[in-house]
Each structure stands twice: as C-alpha cells, then as structure tokens.
Amino acid sequence: MExxxxxxxxxxxxxxxxxxxxxxxxxxxxxxxxTKVRSLIDSYDDLIKAAVNNPARAETNSSRxxxxxxxxxxxxxxxxxxxxxxxxxxxxxxxxxxxxxxxGNEGRVIAHTFARNETNPxxxxxxxxxxxxxxxNVALIYADFDALDIKENTLDRIFIVQNYHDxxxxxxxxxxxxxxxxxxxxxxxxxxGGIMAVIDHDANKGAPSSTGTTLHRISSDxxxxxxxxxxxxxxxxxDILLNDTDDKTKGVFDPAVRGKTSRFILRFxxxx
Numbered sequence: 001m002e003x004x005x006x007x008x009x010x011x012x013x014x015x016x017x018x019x020x021x022x023x024x025x026x027x028x029x030x031x032x033x034x035t036k037v038r039s040l041i042d043s044y045d046d047l048i049k050a051a052v053n054n055p056a057r058a059e060t061n062s063s064r065x066x067x068x069x070x071x072x073x074x075x076x077x078x079x080x081x082x083x084x085x086x087x088x089x090x091x092x093x094x095x096x097x098x099x100x101x102x103x104g105n106e107g108r109v110i111a112h113t114f115a116r117n118e119t120n121p122x123x124x125x126x127x128x129x130x131x132x133x134x135x136x137n138v139a140l141i142y143a144d145f146d147a148l149d150i151k152e153n154t155l156d157r158i159f160i161v162q163n164y165h166d167x168x169x170x171x172x173x174x175x176x177x178x179x180x181x182x183x184x185x186x187x188x189x190x191x192x193g194g195i196m197a198v199i200d201h202d203a204n205k206g207a208p209s210s211t212g213t214t215l216h217r218i219s220s221d222x223x224x225x226x227x228x229x230x231x232x233x234x235x236x237x238x239d240i241l242l243n244d245t246d247d248k249t250k251g252v253f254d255p256a257v258r259g260k261t262s263r264f265i266l267r268f269x270x271x272x
Contacts, residue, residue: 047081048074051101056134061094067259069240070098076238077197077267082106083156086189089113089163091125093135099159100135109138110155116173118142146176150189158186158196162263164223165200168212175212183230190270196232198223198268199241201261204248215251220264232268241265 052062052071065071074095079085081104087096090111099109117123129135143149145167167182169175176182186196203217211217224234246262 044080045075048102051098054097054101054134056132057097058093058128061092061097064094068094070095072240073197073199073238073265074098074102076236076265077157077159077195079103079157084108084110084154085157085159086110086112086150086155086186088158088160089166090140091117093125093128093138095159095161096138097132097135100138103137105137107137109135111138111140112148113140113142114173115142115144115147144173144176145182146178148182148185150185152188153191155189156191156194158190158194159199160197161199162201164198165212165216165218168209168218169216170210170213179226180230183226183232187231187270192270192272194270195235196227196268196270198227198266199263201252202242202246202248202264207248215249217248217252217261220266223264223266227266227268231271233271234266235269236267238265238267 048071051074052065079099079102081102083103084107085099085103087093087099087109090096091113093111096109096111100107103109111125111129113123113125117126126140129138129140141148166174167176167179190196200220200223201215201217203211203215203219205219205221207217207219209218209222211219228234241263243260243262246260247257248262250257252258252261
C-alpha cells in the first residue's frame with residue numbers, strides 16, 4: 001500500500017511535514033456490509049449501533065465495549081456522517097474503527113500514532129488498517145505530540161482516549177515540554193464549534209501532573225485547566241465511566257484496579 005501526504009483529494013487536513021507520514025487504508029469505496037446496514041438505518045442511534053456492532057471489528061476491541069461504552073461516548077460527542085475526526089494515539093483502533101463506520105464514506109478518520117511506530121516492523125495496527133475494508137476511510141499518521149502539525153480549521157472532532165496523561169509522561173517519545181503549544185495547535189485544527197473529547201483515568205483531586213508518569217493517570221482538574229488556558233470551552237461531561245471504588249493511588253496496570261478505573265469523559269468546544 002502506497003503512502004502519501006494526504007488522501008487522494010488532498011483534504012486530510014495534515015500539512016506536509018518531514019516528521020509525519022500518512023499511510024492510506026485504501027480508497028474509500030462502498031462496501032457490502034456498510035451498504036446493507038445503511039439501508040436499514042432509521043435514526044442516528046441506529047447508525048451508531050450499527051458501527052459498534054459491525055462484525056468486522058477486531059474482537060480485542062469489541063470485547064471492551066461493555067467497559068468503555070463507545071456508542072454513548074460517540075453520541076455525546078456528536079460525531080456525524082461526513083465529519084473528519086482525529087483519533088489521537090489510536091494504537092489498536094478501538095475508537096477509529098467505530099468512528100469510521102459513523103462518519104461513513106464521505107467522512108475521514110485520521111488515526112495518529114507515535115513516530116517510532118513508523119519503523120517498527122511489528123506494528124500490527126498499520127497492517128490492520130491496510131487489510132480492513134471497514135477502515136478504508138482511515139489514514140494513519142506517525143508523529144510525536146510536539147511534531148504533529150494539523151492544518152487549521154480542518155477537523156470536526158478530536159478524540160484523545162486514555163492518553164492525555166501521556167502529554168506529561170516523562171519518557172522520550174511521549175511527553176512534551178510545552179503542553180499548551182500542543183493543545184493550541186489542536187484547537188486551531190478544529191473548525192469553529194468543533195469538539196475535542198478527552199477521556200482518561202482520573203487521579204485524586206489535587207494530584208500533580210507527575211501521576212501521568214507514575215500512575216498513568218491525570219486529574220480531571222488539570223485537564224480542565226489546561227484546555228481552558230488553550231482557548232477551549234468546557235462544554236459538558238459524562239459520568240458513565242466513573243467508579244467511586246477506584247483506588248486512585250494505584251497505577252492503572254495494577255491488578256487491583258486494571259479495567260476498573262474511574263475515567264472522566266469531558267467535552268471541550270472550540271469557540272465559534
């Protein structure tokens with residue numbers, strides 16, 4: 001599969017950048033499953049349900065639906081057919097392959113992953129996108145946070161799911177020195193009125209940003225402060241993934257809490 005700086009019509013919304021390469025999932029053409037499903041869709045809820053229940057999805061992803069409730073999240077974020085959505089740190093494609101079904105043949109999903117994966121021969125996600133017809137409208141881009149360069153006013157939605165804390169992760173190739181510069185760049189990439197979804201493992205109130213490294217968590221208060229400072233407006237929150245029994249002093253990979261952490265869901269708007 002060839003690589004390029006954009007989709008065929010050049011509208012992927014990514015500026016040419018020596019640090020970024022886009023790998024096309026293929027030409028977006030009608031597919032039998034999608035065509036059949038869309039003929040049966042009567043409502044927005046049905047559209048989302050069809051995308052979530054698509055049997056072509058990876059079992060490793062669909063098996064997590066009950067714990068992550070992606071249909072409710074996508075509806076809350078107002079993702080619609082024809083939109084262009086950036087899925088940050090999309091490794092594995094949990095959200096990307098559902099979003100691909102929701103935005104449809106006229107929409108685009110830009111799946112972001114870190115630069116080091118471009119030269120990793122064992123990076124299975126790239127092959128999965130290339131080989132999956134239901135992800136034909138998905139483009140994979142490789143860039144570290146501080147090398148990502150999104151063309152202004154091109155995105156309808158941005159998702160960053162369980163990876164916002166990586167902005168503060170103290171390891172080369174993950175965290176950044178200037179979180180604000182990344183967030184401002186992302187906001188400028190959104191169209192006026194566009195939405196950025198932030199979902200992550202919550203840390204205790206008042207916990208420092210260093211929990212991004214030590215616990216793979218981040219306090220929702222830090223996220224709210226960061227995003228407002230970058231010019232976003234807090235537009236809503238969803239509490240369906242909160243868990244009062246979560247011991248937030250434990251890292252998210254600790255067997256006592258793994259898969260059961262309390263996660264906040266925040267919706268931020270780029271002012272019109």
